Amino acid sequence: MQFHIENMTCFGCAKSVTKAIQSVDAGALIKTDPETRKVEVETSAARAEIEAVLAEAGYPALRETA
Structure with a gap:
């Protein structure tokens, strides 16, 4: 998912x-x-879980259409 x-x-943000x-x-x-400002993730976790944890960390994500 993207x-x-x-x-x-910056790379500090990317690390977070x-x-x-x-x-x-x-x-x-x-x-x-x-x-x-793009992130690609291969995971078994649900998209909603990833979006929630990113928002909690201060990095809200928009879905990429690709």
Whole structure:
């Protein structure tokens, strides 16, 4: 699944986003790109769980259509 995270502007933010997602699924495969503010996640967790934990961490996500 893909997300657009408008306020993920640096690698520190990307690290926080990764940590938040891993709190739901420690084995998730996560690719972050602060330049484009996109995140790709391969996980068995539900999209709603990922969105909720990102919002809690201060990085609300918009769904990417691809």
